Amino acid sequence: MSDEMVLSARGLVKRFGTFTAVRGVSFGVARGEIFGYLGANGAGKSTTIRILCGLLAPTEGQALVAGHDVARDPEGVRLSVGYMSQKFSLYPDLTAAENLDFFGGAYGLPRALRRERGRSLLRDVGLEEGDPRPAGALPGGMRQRLALATALIHAPPIVFLDEPTAGVDPEARRNFWRIIRNLAGSGTTVFVTTHYMDEAEYCARVGLMVDGELVALDSPSGLKRTFVPGRTFALRGRRLPIEALQAVPWVRAVEPFGAGLHVRCQEEMPGAEAIVAIASGAGAVEPRAEEIAPTLEDVFLAVAGRKAAA
Amino acid sequence: MHIFRDLGTLYFAVGMPLIMLVLFGYAVSFDVDRIPVVVVDEDATEESREVVARFLSGVSFTGVGTLERAEDIEPLFRKREASVGLVVPRGFSRSLARGEPATIQVLVDAADNATTTTVLSSASRFTVVVNRGLARDALGATPEAVEARVRALYNPASKSALFLVPGLVAVIQTMMSVLLTALTVAREWERGNMEQLFATPVRRIEIVLGKLLPYFGVAMIQMMLVLAAGTWLFGVPIRGSILLLFALSSLFLVAGLGQGLLISVVTKNQMVATQIAAVSSMLPAVFLSGFIMPIENMPLPLRILSNALPVRHFMHAVRGIMLRDVAPIDLAGDALALILFSIVVLAISTARFQRKIA
Numbered sequence: 001m002s003d004e005m006v007l008s009a010r011g012l013v014k015r016f017g018t019f020t021a022v023r024g025v026s027f028g029v030a031r032g033e034i035f036g037y038l039g040a041n042g043a044g045k046s047t048t049i050r051i052l053c054g055l056l057a058p059t060e061g062q063a064l065v066a067g068h069d070v071a072r073d074p075e076g077v078r079l080s081v082g083y084m085s086q087k088f089s090l091y092p093d094l095t096a097a098e099n100l101d102f103f104g105g106a107y108g109l110p111r112a113l114r115r116e117r118g119r120s121l122l123r124d125v126g127l128e129e130g131d132p133r134p135a136g137a138l139p140g141g142m143r144q145r146l147a148l149a150t151a152l153i154h155a156p157p158i159v160f161l162d163e164p165t166a167g168v169d170p171e172a173r174r175n176f177w178r179i180i181r182n183l184a185g186s187g188t189t190v191f192v193t194t195h196y197m198d199e200a201e202y203c204a205r206v207g208l209m210v211d212g213e214l215v216a217l218d219s220p221s222g223l224k225r226t227f228v229p230g231r232t233f234a235l236r237g238r239r240l241p242i243e244a245l246q247a248v249p250w251v252r253a254v255e256p257f258g259a260g261l262h263v264r265c266q267e268e269m270p271g272a273e274a275i276v277a278i279a280s281g282a283g284a285v286e287p288r289a290e291e292i293a294p295t296l297e298d299v300f301l302a303v304a305g306r307k308a309a310a
Numbered sequence: 311m312h313i314f315r316d317l318g319t320l321y322f323a324v325g326m327p328l329i330m331l332v333l334f335g336y337a338v339s340f341d342v343d344r345i346p347v348v349v350v351d352e353d354a355t356e357e358s359r360e361v362v363a364r365f366l367s368g369v370s371f372t373g374v375g376t377l378e379r380a381e382d383i384e385p386l387f388r389k390r391e392a393s394v395g396l397v398v399p400r401g402f403s404r405s406l407a408r409g410e411p412a413t414i415q416v417l418v419d420a421a422d423n424a425t426t427t428t429v430l431s432s433a434s435r436f437t438v439v440v441n442r443g444l445a446r447d448a449l450g451a452t453p454e455a456v457e458a459r460v461r462a463l464y465n466p467a468s469k470s471a472l473f474l475v476p477g478l479v480a481v482i483q484t485m486m487s488v489l490l491t492a493l494t495v496a497r498e499w500e501r502g503n504m505e506q507l508f509a510t511p512v513r514r515i516e517i518v519l520g521k522l523l524p525y526f527g528v529a530m531i532q533m534m535l536v537l538a539a540g541t542w543l544f545g546v547p548i549r550g551s552i553l554l555l556f557a558l559s560s561l562f563l564v565a566g567l568g569q570g571l572l573i574s575v576v577t578k579n580q581m582v583a584t585q586i587a588a589v590s591s592m593l594p595a596v597f598l599s600g601f602i603m604p605i606e607n608m609p610l611p612l613r614i615l616s617n618a619l620p621v622r623h624f625m626h627a628v629r630g631i632m633l634r635d636v637a638p639i640d641l642a643g644d645a646l647a648l649i650l651f652s653i654v655v656l657a658i659s660t661a662r663f664q665r666k667i668a
Contacts, residue, residue: 053509075511083509089502106510150506 004030006158006189007052011061014047021047023212024061029191029205031157034184036203037193038300044212045193046086049160052191053083066157079107082151082159086166089147092136096127096146099135100153107154114153121149125179141172148179152188159183161192165199177202197297206296208303215303220296227302228294230267233275236260237287244282245275255301262298263289345429346374348383348392357403361414365396370432380415387419387463388636390626394418394429416460433458475540476632477601479533480625481592483559486529487566488573488591489584495521495574496583514663522567529563530556550631554638558631561648562624566591568655569620575662591621599625623647 005028014022022044029035039045050056052065054074062069068076090099097118104114122129125145131138135146144164151159161180165173177199184190192203200206201220208216208223216223230252235245240261245254250269255262263275272289279287347366351358366373374392377383383395395417405412418429437458498504498521507517537555540546548555570587577583595601598612599621605613616622623644630636 055505055508078509078511081509083506085502085505085509087502087505089506091503092501103506103510106507106512108511 006031007035007063007065007191009048009052009061009063012048012051012058012063013060014044014051014056015059021212022051022058025209025212025214026061027207027214027217029158029189031189032184032187033205034180034190034192034203036200036206037191037209038195038197038200038206038296039193039209040195040304043209045209046162048209049083049162049191049193052077053081053160054078055083079154080156080158082154082156084147084151084159084161084164086162090135090143090150093134095134096122096131096138096142096149097129099146099150103150104153109154117153117155118149121152124182125149126175140168141175144168144172144176145179148176152183156188158189158191161190163193163195165194165196173199197295197300200296208300210304216299223296223299224294227299227306228264231265231269232292232294232298233263233265233272233289234260234292235263235275235279235287235289237279238285240284240287241279241282244278248278253302253305255298255305257297262292262301264294264298264302344372345370345394346392347371347394347396348374348386349376350378350380350383350395350397351376352380352400353398353402355403357406358398361398361402362396365414365436368432368436370429380417383417384463387417388630388634388640390630392419411457413457413459416458418460418462429460433460474601475536475544475546476628477599477625478540479536479559479628480562480599480621481595481601482532482536483529483562483624484566484591484595484621486532487525487563488570489587491522491525491567491570492573492577492583492587493570493580494525495571496577496580499574499578500580514660518571518660518663522571525567525570526560526563529566530559533559546632548632549635551635551638554641555628555631558624558627558641558645558648561645561652562620565620565648565652565655568652568659572655572659572662575659594619595621598622601625617647618651620648620651 007029008027010026012022012025013020025044025048037045037048047056051058051070052063054065054068054070054077057071057074062071064070065077066080068074068080070077091102094102100118100121101114104118109117119129125148127142127146127149135143138146148159148161148164151161165176168176173196180190180192181202192199194200203220205217205219206223207214216227218226234257236259242254242256242261245251245261245263250266252264252266255264265275272291275289276287279289349362349366351362365371371394377386377395380395380397383392383397386392386395395415397415397417399413399415402412402414416429416433498507504517537548541548569591573586573590574583577586594616598605598608598616598619600616605616605622608616627641627644630641
C-alpha cells in the first residue's frame with residue numbers, strides 16, 4: 001500500500017455465529033478517490049462499511065482508516081470518518097439545521113464552528129438554512145442530501161455512503177452525484193456502495209462483492225475489458241431464440257437484458273447482420289441487433305455467472 | 311402461515327390472554343382473607359380470650375401476635391406487619407357481667423389497601439355472631455352486649471382518593487419510565503438513529519444517559535403534578551417527608567428507565583417493545599402492586615412475583631410516606647429492592663448494548 005492510501009484493508013473477515021458475511025477482503029483506497037462497492041443485497045457491502053466505520057469489530061484481518069486501526073482505535077476511526085447509513089437515520093422531528101447542529105455536537109464541535117460548518121454544508125448540498133420543515137417532512141432527495149451533510153459535519157477525510165441513493169428519483173440521484181464529485185474534487189475520499197450500475201460508472205474504481213468475497217476490483221473500463229471481452233450486441237425483437245444463439249461457436253454468452261438479449265461474442269465474428277440472420281433463421285420476429293459498449297451490469301452478470309458456474 | 315413465522319406476535323396472541331387470565335383469576339380478588347391481626351387483650355379474662363378467639367376464627371383474619379399496649383399497634387401498621395388491631399379494653403368482662411354494653415375496639419390500617427370495607431363488614435357480622443353466641447351461652451347478656459368500634463387509621467373517612475392518589479403516582483411513574491423509554495429508544499433503533507449515533511465518538515454511557523435523563527425529568531414533573539392535584543382537588547395529605555418521597559421515586563424511576571431501556575435494547579422494535587413494556591410494567595402496576603387488589607390475598611407465586619417488581623415496593627413506600635409518615639428506616643427494604651432491581655436491569659442492558667455493536 002502506498003502512502004497515498006487513506007484506507008487499507010487486509011484479509012477482513014466478519015463472522016456472525018456460523019454465517020460468514022465477509023470472507024477475507026483486501027483493498028486500498030487513495031485520497032480523494034471515489035471508490036464504489038458493488039454487489040447484490042446481502043453480499044457483505046454494509047458489513048464491510050460498518051467494520052471500516054468502527055461500528056463492528058472484524059473477526060479477522062486488519063484495516064487502517066485514516067491512520068487508525070479499526071479494531072484497536074475505533075474512537076479515532078469514528079472521529080475521522082463520516083457515515084451515511086442505508087436507513088434515513090436523522091431525527092425526523094428536527095429541522096435540517098437542528099439535525100446538523102445536533103450531530104455537530106455529537107462530534108464535539110464547538111457551537112460557533114458547527115453553526116458555520118452547518119451553514120456552508122447546507123449551501124453545498126442545496127438546502128435552505130431557514131427551512132422550518134422537520135427533516136421527516138422533506139422530500140426524499142432533500143433528506144438524503146441532508147443526511148450527507150450530516151455525515152460531513154466534522155469535515156472527515158473519508159466519508160462512507162451506504163446505498164445513499166436507494167429509493168430516490170433519477171433527477172435527485174444525478175444531483176447527489178454532482179455533490180459527491182465535488183466532494184472528491186476537494187480531497188475527501190468517498191467510499192460508496194450502490195446497486196445502481198450507472199452510478200458505479202462515476203467511480204474511479206469499483207470493487208465487486210459476491211457472497212462476502214471481493215471478486216473483482218478495477219476501474220469500470222478495466223472491469224469491462226477483463227470480464228466482458230469481445231464485442232457485445234443488444235438484440236431486440238420477439239420470440240428471440242436463446243438456445244440457437246448459444247449454439248453458435250463465436251457466441252460467448254447470451255443474457256436476458258431488459259426486453260431483449262445481450263449477446264456477448266468473441267472479437268472475431270461476422271457482425272450484427274450475422275446475429276440477425278441466425279435469430280430470424282431460428283424463428284425470431286423482427287430481430288434488430290446493435291453493437292453496444294458493455295455496461296457494468298454486463299460485468300456484474302458475467303462475474304455472478306462465473307461465480308455460479310464455479 | 312405468516313403468523314407462525316412471526317413468533318413475537320404469536321407469543322403475544324397466546325401469552326397475553328394467559329397472563330390476563332392469571333392476573334384476573336388469581337390476583338384480582340376483592341375478597342379479603344388472611345388479614346393480619348394483632349391483639350391487645352387488656353382485660354385478660356376468660357370472656358375476653360373467648361372474644362379474641364372468635365374474632366380470629368373467622369376466615370378473614372389471621373392472628374399474628376399479641377401486644378401489651380394499644381399504642382404499640384400503629385408502629386406495626388407502619389412496618390406492614392399487621393393491618394388490623396383488636397383491642398379488648400380493661401373491664402370488658404365486668405361490663406359484660408353487669409349487662410352493660412361492652413366495647414371492643416378494632417383498628418384498621420386504611421391507607422394501604424381495600425381491606426377496610428371488608429373489616430367493617432366482618433366486624434359488624436362478628437358482633438352479631440358473638441352476641442348471639444353469648445346470649446346462647448346464657449352469660450346473662452343482652453343481645454347488644456358486645457359492641458365493636460371500628461377506627462380506620464390514616465384514612466378515617468375511608469376516602470378512596472386517599473389510597474388511590476398515592477398509588478396513581480406509582481402507576482403513572484411506571485407508565486412514564488418503562489413504557490415511554492422502551493418505545494422511544496426502540497424507535498431510535500428502528501430508524502437507525504442509534505447506529506448513526508454509534509458512528510460518532512459519543513460514548514455509550516453518554517447516549518444512555520442522554521436518552522434517560524429527559525424522561526427522568528419529565529416523570530418527576532409528572533409526579534409533582536399528580537401530588538399537587540391530589541392535594542388540592544382531593545385533599546390527599548402528604549404526612550411524611552417530601553424529600554424522602556423524591557428520593558424513593560428517583561430510585562423507582564431509575565429502575566423503571568432501566569427496565570424500559572432493557573426492553574428496547576432487546577427488541578429494537580417499537581411494536582414489540584410497547585407490548586412487552588405494557589405487559590411487564592402496566593399490568594403489574596395496576597394488578598400486582600397492591601394498587602387496587604390487596605397483595606395479601608394473592609396466591610403465593612403471584613405474591614413472590616409481586617415482590618420482585620419495583621412498582622410494588624414503590625407503591626408501598628409512597629403510601630407509607632404520604633399517609634402514615636413512616637420513618638425512613640421502615641422503607642429500607644423497599645429502597646433496597648428498588649436498588650437491586652435497577653442494578654440488575656441496567657447491568658443486563660449495558661451488556662446487551664455492548665454486544666450489539668461488537
